[in-house]
Amino acid sequence: MTIQSDSQSDSQSDSKSDSVKTVDICVIGSGAGGGPIAYELAKAGYHVVVLEKGHWYRESDFKKDEMLTRRGVFRSKMAEERHILVEPDSDGWNENPTDEFWGGNIVGGASNFMSGYFHRLKPEDFRLLSEFGPIEGANLTDWPISYDDLEPYYTKVESVIGVSGKVVKHPNLEPRSTADFPHPPTNEHPIAQWFDQAASELGFHPLPMARAILSEPVNERRSCEYSGYCGSYGCRSGAKGSSRAALLNQIEHLDNCQIITQAKAYQINTDQKGNATSVDYFDQQGNTHQIRAKIVAVACYSMESSRLLLSSYGPKHPQGIGNRYQQIGKNLHCCAGGTGHGIFDLSQLNSSQANDLKVRGPFFNRALQDWYFIDDKKAFGKRIKGGTIDFVFDPPSPTAEANNLKWGNNDELLWGSPFKQRLKSHFTQSKDFKFEVFCDWLPTDNCHVSLDATEKDKWGSPVARVKVGYHPHDLKVAQYIVDKGVEVMKKMGAQNYYGNAFTSPTSNLIAGGLRFGRNPKTSALDSDCRVHGTDNVFVTDGSFMPNGGSITPTWTIYANAFRIADKIKQQLGGKS
Template sequence: MTYDVCIIGSGAGGSPVAYELSRAGFSVVVLEKGKEYKEDDFNKDELAVSRRELFTPDLKDEQHVIYELDESKERRRYLGSDYQWSFWNGSMVGGSSNLMSGYFHRMKPNDFKLLSTHGEIEGANVADWPLSYEELEPYYEKVERIVGVSGEVVAHSFLEPRSTSHFPYAKLEENGVTKWFDAACKSLDFESIPTPRAIIPHAALKRHGCSYSNFCGSYGCATGAKGSARAALLQKCDARVITEAFVYKLESDATKVTKAHYYDSDMKTHEISAKIFVLAAQAIESSRLLLNSKNRFFPYGLANNNHQVGKNLIFSGGGAGEGRFRFETLTHEQQKELMEVGLFFNRSLQQWYEYKKSSKKIKGGTIDFLFEHQNLVPRIKRAFYDEEGKILWGKALEQKIHKELTTSRVLNFEVFNDWLPTDECFVGIEEEVKDKYGIPVGAIHLYSHPRDREVGDDLAKKAVQVLEKMGATEINYSISSAPPPNLVAGGCRFGENPKTSVLDKNCKAHALDNLYVTDASFMPTGGSVPYTWTIYANAFRIADILRKRLES
């Protein structure tokens, strides 16, 4: 059988295409490397998630080789299995969208024209998108309705243009401490905004509402309230999903992809033929697959005769910080508010999405505030040492754990700003290191532009001001060049010039007539927000383009 469309990967980049085209009557097959889990399979097994990496591959079987370039230009090599350095996210139907926290901010209009707005930056390969915010806006709105985004639209300095005046789902229930945050921001003349979430507050879209367990990030959602690609899209469409199918090669002639070759769980090989192939395996793995798919027409890797596949890999710049609130400094009413279980702390700051520094206009970013994860394993690990750094045992440890968990609480913040694309950050192939399938693994070359950390530090200092005003203690933050593995993009950037980009405006490979890439690989710059909403929106856009092509 030859399918109309073969999709490699079932996450936020692939599922909208499967959803739209299968519902339109086309034959669609999805090849997913991981297993299928449903709501009944998800629970709050903290050891499985915190200590055993239940949803990601064993690094002994599948890994990456990492090359880290520091500021002195010295490059160090790390074998992922030796250093337990993993760049895997969620290997399952729906991909890492199952495990996201669901912080959904739209990119801003200037994110699509970073070069035009802010000019060239030395040492960075900044480029404008061949797409405008206005062209993508209808698809942001579509994601709100179909995937389910809750929140409240409030006026602020960088509120993006919207075709609707409100979110389709009311904001989630909030912890009382948000009142302290709002008051602190008001006194500082900061603009507090509710954080949009890809979580529905009540039963809708044939899914249950949020149970307020506070186990969102890194955990699958047992109610289906979280807008994962699986719960929101794949479980509602007619696409055929083949699980535990590792695609190791795309076969092509000079102009078209003809087959996808994959291994099943028994290490047996299979092939799929289709009219159109959509690659959405996650930015690093999509580049790796193309680079490993060499043939006589593409000796450097599929769609890579211009040597651009894998280039301009980006993550999210920024970092994180925290402050602790202790009962000793709070009223009885404040203590009750602080310890309210499960309710969200959905607050963000975008007042410095762009700002001036030394009379120069700088691209800034987003600060999200959230309570420390409900997961007890990392929270208890904090209590292992006394104030002098000596390890605690027995009764002393028991008392400290009890006090930390019952009479104090940590408020975290996360900073999101652009990770500038550079020549030094890219994906290659490590020919000498192979995975369990015998396929060369991806080589991830890491480098963070100094501007990334400078901006992250500026934003973190604003967050610290809020925590101080709220009365938090033990405040600290870290802005570093360490990349967040769950926020990765680039490698197959789209653009109008075939010499400097892999894909055209419609995310079709310049060099092949029927290959599209719809995960975050297409992004030439990442904006200053988490990527998932934009990946979803763009994939819905490409689905419309493919539908018209198949109908013609």
């Protein structure tokens, strides 16, 4: 049974939520980290309550309107809650309030808006310190589990979430227990063949990417409609493997499952032993409610999960749950890397090539992992961890693009004919092809989450203060791989090509802050993602990751959440 706090069901929500006494598990957050916990526990017959701060939107709500997303309809509002972002600049550190990190204030979280590029971590990612050695100024460590521990759950994600693709052998292919993905690849863009030829001629290994997007209907989910509105847009067909479409939609009808929307969790209450007893939350009207639970699973997104634990004081946790050794919020990491572009002048191509480039809808689905490990002694002195390049077409955003084109040289505003000609050239005479580089953002003492001393959200709780210092090594690795991407663009025949590494934090793809490990003095969670110092508080979003790998983390977050769901079922010891 779903409990919604939307305006059309406020009275119903209040009466039902107040009727909840003690449940088996309360899951805070409904994205890639929370969805698998709710799904697995509800299907097993346990009484599950999910607290989600945002609304429940359906497929019909996801219109192909860039302003719907870019005006923040699905995001938290800056005036109501924010983060304080502390970034390095030429004068030291600069701080400003921001709502940059709210990737998805909605049932299913940011997974509603992902592009669905799915790569697995490599076995070496689980032993970054022992494999590549220490780096001064970086807090590197090995994971308390191995790739083999997570591999069955990567496979489970492919099946349950729905991954389409074709496994192709390449030098850095990770071990697999299945020969292929459960669904055939999505439709391929015509110029994928250009890329394959150019990359092969350069001696590289073009890699077809798996996508968490259905190429064929499954259950009540339709297959991809190839509208071109994918990354950063909600999916109209249900093909995208969001936590909402793939998991929560499948369990919302169960009597033992309650999903309460517009429910802002603000306190986890603990007993004299340090274990969780209940969760307090605000509803849409600002009224407080309490869910009593045997187990609490925190999956709010890295900054907010750290914030919630830091805000939850108790007899055994005077500085916040699990913070005896000041590890809550530490070792946050973003997604390091860069971007690049190849600009193709359609007038310089024959009609067939120009028409191929104009095709919109099918996915490009190509990546390079030739430099996932870099053995360039001249550049780095030893073998190091490198990264991945994903090649993509950006989703349509004509309003934003037109707005950016209004600025000429020296930041002068363009008017009249010059502006019209620039718009015509951009939209009808050229095509922009993009690549994205992903590499490890090394965890350091200068990247972490704490509570701000003065700023509060609309409920009166201290907001998260997010310091995002980076390690210089990240920039060097990113630039090395960006240069390889530019080389591919040039070989493909782009008339203009360029790329840049970046040091600013990404607004999504944040992980860490509550790393797992064996030693409570250097980690926040144990190997089962249970908060040190508790028996029944788990963290199941990307906070657990000691390092992000050289890929987007969503697949790993999903896989680990399914792994922890099994641990929680074992701890509960049988259906209630």
